[in-house]
Amino acid sequence: MDRADLLLLGTTIGYALALLHLIVSLWLGRMRFGRWPFALPLIGGLGAHTIWLVRAAMRFGHVPIISTQEVFALLAWAILVYYLFVQRKRRWTDVLGLFVLPIVLLFVLVALVSTGFKLLPQELEDLLRMPALPLHIGFMMLAYAGFLLAFLAALMYLLQERELKRKRFGFIYRYFPSLSTCETIGHRSLLFGFLMLTFGIGTGIILLRRSDPVFWRGDPIIVLALITWLFYLIVVHYRLAAGWRGRRAALLLIVGFLATAAVFTSARLFGHIL
Amino acid sequence: MTIVLVGMNHRTAPVEVRERLAFADAELPEALRQLVDGTTITEGLILSTCNRVEVLAVTPLSERAALERIRAFLSQRHQMPPGEYAASLYHYVDREAVRHLFRVTAGLDSMVLGEPQIFGQVKEAYAQAAAAGTVGKTLHLLLPRAFSIAKRVRTETAVGTMAVSVSSVAVELARKIFEDLRERTVLLIGAGKMAELAVRHLLASGVRHLLICNRTRERAEQLAAHFGAEVLSFEALTSAIARADILICSVGGTEYVVRREHVAAAMLARRHRPLFLIDISVPRTVEPSVGQLANVFLYDIDDLEQIVRAHLEHRRSEAARAEVIVDQAVETFMKALRSLEIGPVIAAFRRRLEEIAYGELERHRRYLGALTPEQERALHHLLDGIINKLAHPAIARLHQAAREGLRHPEDVSFLELWRDVLEARDPSRPASRHSRSSP
Incomplete structure (x- = not known):
């Protein structure tokens, strides 16, 4: 096993330990062991994760975004960083992590078991040397992280709303943050994701104009990106202008996220880079 | 040393008896000094709250003497013949007294299971007794242990979590919906007692804006003046609902006061921000189908009471876990206490x-002549070996006795017996009362 794999393995173990600690704490009902058994493996894992990404970037001299391994590793990294940003003023070990960390862990696991490219496809060489590309990739990844968090917050909102309506209380009632908190996290994440998506598409257009125009014209991924942007524009508009709230807004976020995630995943499966 | 506890609580004594036996804060120092006479009672602590009166004491004599002394103290102090309250008293000795104290401190013996106030009250009682100088080695070991056990119970079980009254459940639900209640507005429809209680709870949780709607304006203005609220007319109900986040309805009568069309219109006006309706009137005065509207959460009195029952049930199941923690702690403490008692005896x-051994050596040294250092060392080894071999069974026996409990109830005192054994063989000290040489 070479050193890069060890780093990724360390990342996986760190995240798994943090998740395990979170589950056990919630299971026992209280934080019995303090927050360090949670924060330490998480931060350690994030450190190893970051080093791995930097190494991958330095090896080929470009953003680590080409192989499946790199895409998943970068995506997991963006999600975790954004999650920690959201949690910065909240309790570290709360139930939101129970939704986010499994996804992060899953992505890192996918990265761990898939193999990286040994050789770079010739036609991508030029594109990857463009200075705007890291920006574009960074914005897109953060947009994805924002929309994912918005989606998870909306999911938590709906689950909790259902319990409050049914008046049968269990785990959710005891541990979920309030409806208002779920709504706030969802709202801010939506705005953040939309902003990042706008920047991402902007930088993407710059990239398009500079790279071979023929190669990119009519690419379905660009059409999809614009549709996504329009969809979220409408959601943002209704929230800000018409004050859509609660259940309906949450449902919209969930359906929207699932649809775009499905579309982009299938687009990638058919051989396009993100 | 024996620990005894005599007391009464909300289950064993009616309030008329409890209030007559209660101690005012100001009289505690004097009462404590009166209780601790230095012969029968060497250490003492009095816990007096509205739900319980407990006297915790340490005695070097028998438990019966201590119990009689405490009862006499209570009667004398409160000018009450024992017959009037004796039936309400319970008493615990040693292990059971320790267990009782641990349970009380952790809130497991409270009327509202797991409530936290009692912790502070015990702490205060400890501080009072310490200030009065009636706390000695035993209580200084016992009370801090009780506090740490109570904290452990609090962090490791959920016995103190979850609201267990209708009003506090309403507040908890409001927090589940709105998180921070400070910027929220409460609308009170009707002005009944229950509604007032719920409003008090909400105001205590930080709510600042209160609107009141009542059929008789006079009563509404009274309440409004009391709480610093705004009075609205009954006709403006829809616009009032549009302004409020939490609505408490407590009106008499048999017809629905808050109807579906009111709330539906208000929800449009408030742009579907969540609305929490609490209907505490019986019969209900909020149309039940209001609860089906999106972003509206309607709870009636039955719903709230059901939640209270579920939470109490949850607390009870957590209390079972807490009892396990207490049981373990009692065992650990009793061991610590016994080794505290037995240690000096074994050392002596x-x-x-x-x-004795080295005294004999010195007495016979002149017959030994000059000894080389090796011989000297060998002699010491010899004596130490004999001492160890002779003492070992006895020390093991003492340790075993300490583990199993020092004495049986009918024994005078196992420890005292050992002290006598030691003293009786000591020629330099006056003969003890068991010695044959005494007159």
Whole structure:
């Protein structure tokens, strides 16, 4: 096993330990062991994760975004960083992590078991040397992280709303943050994701104009990106202008996220880079 | 040393008896000094709250003497013949007294299971007794232990979590919906007692804006003046609902006061921000189908009471876990207490044996002549070996006795017996009362 794999393995173990600690704490009902058994493996894992990404970037001299391994590793990294940003003023070990960390862990696991490219496809060489590309990739990844968090917050909102309506209380009632908190996290994440998506598409257009125009014209991924942007524009508009709230807004976020995630995943499966 | 606890609580004594036996804060120092006479009672602490009166004491004599002394103290202090309250008293000795104290401190013996106030009250009682100088080695070991056990119960079980009254459940639900209640507006429809209680709870949780709607404006203005609220007319109900986040309805009568069309219109006006309706009137005065509207959460009195029952049930199941923690802690404490008692006895025993052995050596040294250092060392090894071999079974027996409990109820005192054994063999001290040489 070479050193890069060890780093990724360390990342996986760190995240798994943090998740395990979170589950056990919630299971026992209280934080019995303090927050360090949670924060330490998480931060350690994030450190190893970051080093791995930097190494991958330095090896080929470009953003680590080409192989499946790199895409998943970068995506997991963006999600975790954004999650920690959201949690910065909240309790570290709360139930939101129970939704986010499994996804992060899953992505890192996918990265761990898939193999990286040994050789770079010739036609991508030029594109990857463009200075705007890291920006574009960074914005897109953060947009994805924002929309994912918005989606998870909306999911938590709906689950909790259902319990409050049914008046049968269990785990959710005891541990979920309030409806208002779920709504706030969802709202801010939506705005953040939309902003990042706008920047991402902007930088993407710059990239398009500079790279071979023929190669990119009519690419379905660009059409999809614009549709996504329009969809979220409408959601943002209704929230800000018409004050859509609660259940309906949450449902919209969930359906929207699932649809775009499905579309982009299938687009990638058919051989396009993100 | 025996620990005894005599007391009464909300289950064993009616309030008329409890209030007559209660101690005012100001009289505690004097009462404590009166209780601790230095012969029958060497250490004492009095816990007096509205739900319980407990006297915790340490005695070097028998438990019966201590119990009689405490009862006499209570009667004398409160000018009450024992017959009037004796039936309400319970008493615990040693292990059971320790367990009782641990349970009380952790809130497991409280009327509202797991409530936290009692912790502070015990702490205060401890501070009072310490200030009055009636706390000694035993209570200084016992009370801090009780506090740490109570904290452990609090962090490791959920016995103190979850609201267990209708009003506090309403507040908890409001927090589940709105998180921070400070910027929220409460609308009170009707002005009944229950509604007032719920409003008090909400105001205590930080709510600042209160609107009141009542059929008779006079009563509404009274309440409004009391709480600093705004009075609205009954006709403006829809616009009032549009302004409020939490609505408490407590009106008499048999017809629905808050109807579906009111709330539906208000929800449009408030742009579907969540609305929490609490209907505490019986019969209900909020149309039940209001609860089906999106972003509206309607709870009636039955719903709230059901939640209270579920939470109490949850607390009870957590209390079972807490009892396990207490049981373990009692065992650990009793061991610590016994080794505190037995340690000096064993040390004295060993010291006595060494005095005898080395004393004999010195007495016979002149017959030994000059000794080389090796011979000297060998002699010491010899004596130490004999001491150890002779003492070992006795010390093991003492340790075993300490583990299993020092005495049976009918024994005078196992420890005292050992002290006598040691003293009786000591020629330098006056003969003890068991010695044959005494007159």
